[in-house]
Amino acid sequence: MSPKKYMHILCLVLTVSLASSWGNANESQPIALRIATFNIEDVRSTDLDNADNPRLRQLAAIIQRLRPNILLLSEMAIRQDGTKSNAGRFVELYLAVPQGDGLKPIVFDTYTPASNTGIHSGFDLDHSESITLNFPEQTREQTDGGRAYGNDCYGFGTFPGQYSLALLVNPKLNIQTDDIRTFQHFLWKDLPDFSAPTNRDGSPWYAPEEWDKFRLSSKNFADVPILLPNGTVLHALISHPTPPAFDGLEGRNKRRNHDEIKLIRHYIDNDQALTDDQGTVGGLDTSASFVIMGDLNADPTDGYSRDLVMVTQVLTSARLAKDVFPSSDIKIDRLDSTDTAQFRLRVDYVLPSNDITITNSGIWRLNESQADFPSDHFPVWIEVIIP
DSSP: OOHHHHHHHHHHHHHHHHHHHHHTOOTTSOEEEEEEEEEEEEEOGGGGSSSOOHHHHHHHHHHHHHOOSEEEEEEEOOOSSSSSOHHHHHIIIIITSOOSTTOOOOOOEEEOOOOOBTOBOSSOTTOOSOOOOSOOOOOSSOOHHHHHHHTTBSBOOSSTTTTOEEEEEOTTSEEOGGGOEEOTTOBGGGSTTOOOOBOTTSOBSSOHHHHTTOBSOSSOEEEEEEEOTTSOEEEEEEEOOOOSOSOOTTOHHHHHHHHHHHHHHHHHTTOTTOBOTTSOBSOOOTTOEEEEEEEOOOOSSSSSOGGGHIIIIIITOTTBOOOOOOOOSSOOTTOOTTOOBTTTBOOEEEEEBTTSEEEEEEEOOOSSOGGGSSSSBOOEEEEEEEO
């Protein structure tokens, strides 16, 4: 039996078991969930103007096969015209419609946090000696104008809301909207033991007036509590730190990626030095169940991340379940089985707290051809039992 067919059967079995357990859930029963993260590579509002986008149909088909109960999508732009969110449109136009023979619709409630991407700082953050305040006409390819604008934003984006996050949750689960915590405006300088970029002579890269306003999150870091049918609250800790690349010797992106990931560690350690956008002090209660989700742009052993930050700051935390190294049995030339991106790194994670039991995990690859896949990342999933 092919891995693809096996996974489809497994999805159907799990879906049935979940529906049965939820129907009779009470506070003494555990809940089984499939949780996934998927960077869908720069989906924009114009892509969602209708239901005829071939790449979005491919992405939706993958999700309909995987059938997660909780799914984080990275690089889903925020719609700027005030109509239904792009995540909501993706669910309505693509996920709620069968995308192939044997595939069933899947629906979600959605949450989209605000994002720092494409929000101009008003400063010359990249030291180009010019400030581009107006975002350029949009094209699919990166342009000099787009880079000039994006490099001076709080988070790189050629327009406001590009590369944002969207959390999709099964409607039988309940997003606790009033209790969501975000750290969009948390300042880099307020992170304990921050690692600020410097010039060659050791002087600060950012001028004092820039550093006093510089936000740490390139998109956002959010704690989204989800109420499960058995009464347990699961905290989805979602983020997408900047890639540790596209900078110079000052390493401003490498250091920022390191510290965005370090923020996650401070949060699960309930560090009282943190203050969220709502003014609440501290991190996550040490008894809370959580799952860290997202494209963290850092491989534990390879790549350009600073100080192997996934190991030094996250995977060594006693609060996490033991790393199960999700992998794929679909072999692709030059990729390791644990690589989650086509650029040959493990950067996408679903990491639960140590009170949660991981029963299965994997990386979804459809076939042996990278060229046919609709994103530069693959979905990563885990199956868990939550007490």
